[in-house]
Amino acid sequence: MIKFENVTVCYNPNARHPDHAVEDINLQIEKGEWVFFVGHSGAGKSTLIKLLHGSAHTAPHGISINGKVLLEGRDITHLPAREVPFLRRKIGVIFQDFQLLPQKTAWENVAFALRVIGAPQQRIAREVPRALETVGLLHRAQARPSELSGGEQQRVAIARAIVNEPHLLLADEPTGNLDPETAAGIAAVLERINAERGTTVIMATHDHHLVDTLQRRVVRLRDGHIISDEEHGIYHPEDDIKPSPEDNESALEEVVAIKPKTDSGETPFGGESLQNEAPLGTPENPIPQFNRPKGQP
Amino acid sequence: MEILGFWIRETSSNIARNRLMCLLAVSTVTICLFVLGAFYFAWGSLQSQIGAQTHKIDLRIILEPSISDSRRDEIFKAAHIPQVASVTLVTKEEALKQLTSDIKDFPVTDLEKNNPLGDELHIQLKDPSQIFKVRNYLTSVKGVQKTLAPQEDNVVKMLLEVNHFVKVAGIVALLILGLGILLIIHNAIRLTIFARRHEIRIMGLVGATPWFIRIPFLMEGLIYGLAGAIIAALLLLAVFLPITHTNTPLLQVLIPANADSILRSGLAWIILAGVCFGFFGSWLSLSRSIGRAVQA
Numbered sequence: 001m002i003k004f005e006n007v008t009v010c011y012n013p014n015a016r017h018p019d020h021a022v023e024d025i026n027l028q029i030e031k032g033e034w035v036f037f038v039g040h041s042g043a044g045k046s047t048l049i050k051l052l053h054g055s056a057h058t059a060p061h062g063i064s065i066n067g068k069v070l071l072e073g074r075d076i077t078h079l080p081a082r083e084v085p086f087l088r089r090k091i092g093v094i095f096q097d098f099q100l101l102p103q104k105t106a107w108e109n110v111a112f113a114l115r116v117i118g119a120p121q122q123r124i125a126r127e128v129p130r131a132l133e134t135v136g137l138l139h140r141a142q143a144r145p146s147e148l149s150g151g152e153q154q155r156v157a158i159a160r161a162i163v164n165e166p167h168l169l170l171a172d173e174p175t176g177n178l179d180p181e182t183a184a185g186i187a188a189v190l191e192r193i194n195a196e197r198g199t200t201v202i203m204a205t206h207d208h209h210l211v212d213t214l215q216r217r218v219v220r221l222r223d224g225h226i227i228s229d230e231e232h233g234i235y236h237p238e239d240d241i242k243p244s245p246e247d248n249e250s251a252l253e254e255v256v257a258i259k260p261k262t263d264s265g266e267t268p269f270g271g272e273s274l275q276n277e278a279p280l281g282t283p284e285n286p287i288p289q290f291n292r293p294k295g296q297p
Numbered sequence: 298m299e300i301l302g303f304w305i306r307e308t309s310s311n312i313a314r315n316r317l318m319c320l321l322a323v324s325t326v327t328i329c330l331f332v333l334g335a336f337y338f339a340w341g342s343l344q345s346q347i348g349a350q351t352h353k354i355d356l357r358i359i360l361e362p363s364i365s366d367s368r369r370d371e372i373f374k375a376a377h378i379p380q381v382a383s384v385t386l387v388t389k390e391e392a393l394k395q396l397t398s399d400i401k402d403f404p405v406t407d408l409e410k411n412n413p414l415g416d417e418l419h420i421q422l423k424d425p426s427q428i429f430k431v432r433n434y435l436t437s438v439k440g441v442q443k444t445l446a447p448q449e450d451n452v453v454k455m456l457l458e459v460n461h462f463v464k465v466a467g468i469v470a471l472l473i474l475g476l477g478i479l480l481i482i483h484n485a486i487r488l489t490i491f492a493r494r495h496e497i498r499i500m501g502l503v504g505a506t507p508w509f510i511r512i513p514f515l516m517e518g519l520i521y522g523l524a525g526a527i528i529a530a531l532l533l534l535a536v537f538l539p540i541t542h543t544n545t546p547l548l549q550v551l552i553p554a555n556a557d558s559i560l561r562s563g564l565a566w567i568i569l570a571g572v573c574f575g576f577f578g579s580w581l582s583l584s585r586s587i588g589r590a591v592q593a
Contacts, residue, residue: 082506089504099499103314116505118300160503 007067039221092161151182322485326525482578522575
């Protein structure tokens, strides 16, 4: 079981304007569950993944973490650096860019995860084919990443993540580089792992097709806060887009600019003068909303 | 055993993949260690020659002619201070015999009855630079007529100063050269780590401990240092061995009698230095780079 208790993460805490990545997160994920973290870029999805993987502490300008992150009852919030490798052996992780070693074959890439933790050869010989078979790539075991398609490379990455039989599988945008059909194939592989091995899967994604198809638990984040947590959720990416204060100000200026007052109190477009309108921002006269992603011109 | 096999495979595949880098590192270490070895040999020879001169500096203590045998024995014992390597007693009879053998026409008949010479103590020093201190001490001892040194004071002083300067300059130069080699290996390993940062990151992601990741790089540094040192040692042997056995008069003056042993000890030092530089050069690179790469 995974538990976030009042977790607040702040990057660059000593700066004049610290960056609060997540604030006051409370979340519980049961063993064997499948959870999507969705939200716009910077919403805090990857920070939660990093907290679970023990890689949040190395932010270049420092980090402050308040609250508690519990994994199987153990507090991993401030794990000493020497214990992080042993935590990671219980967790599989996959990324958008696969992170495979180009000079090694699919087999060697998967075996690498066992070799670096000092697993005996017999175990490597037993577990590697099993993992490759689970992802349907046993027949491509001797191919190098450059000889594999994007979907196949991601499958090798999944095989590497599960070869150590982790309790938890973290996936950070695993289908971000794949077409919808291939992404569906990856999702099917992950579903099988979740169902057959009972591995908890936590996936941060923007892929609404994937989320809508699987109808699993969806935790929606916005600006570091959980704004919804649905058991069988779907994902509307357009809900993530919200106007920034700058957008509102420019919208106000735009409204004023296109409605200059005439001497008669009318606008050139035949509308009523601003003097006769309800104040901007009230239900009678709302500020126009723009579906424009944050930060874009 | 499997872990050791993994490390050896990783190290060898790493060297094979970065052949140019490896060649560059080994050849740089070779050149630096060759220069270091050549300098050590030249410095060792010079120091040996100067040292041989300074060790010729010894003290002669002339005792008063009327001294009693018991007082003479007391002074003989008192001369055995920590700075002194050996004390030899030359009685006045032996001194006279020496004089007559040195000067054949010397009329000794009268002198044998009434010997004007005093007993002498010949003192060999452990450290020639202590000559003035020992001389002052022995001059103050009752029963000592005077002390004699084979050279003039200013000659002794100059010889000792040159010896000291060569020793210090040699140590400083060796340290500077050593530091240079350390930095070269440090840089070579840093470049290797940079080239393999992707692999190191993956090792970290799947739970390898920082020590597990470090060891192949330490082995690599060790191999660079050792290979460079062995090649440098062979080159030094090829260049300097003929010189130590030369018959050329000029070189015979410059090369000390113990040149062979200087060369042999130099080669042992070069191998040891190569191993140490390789190990510590890579250690320096790893302490920070690996941590950053693993946790990124």
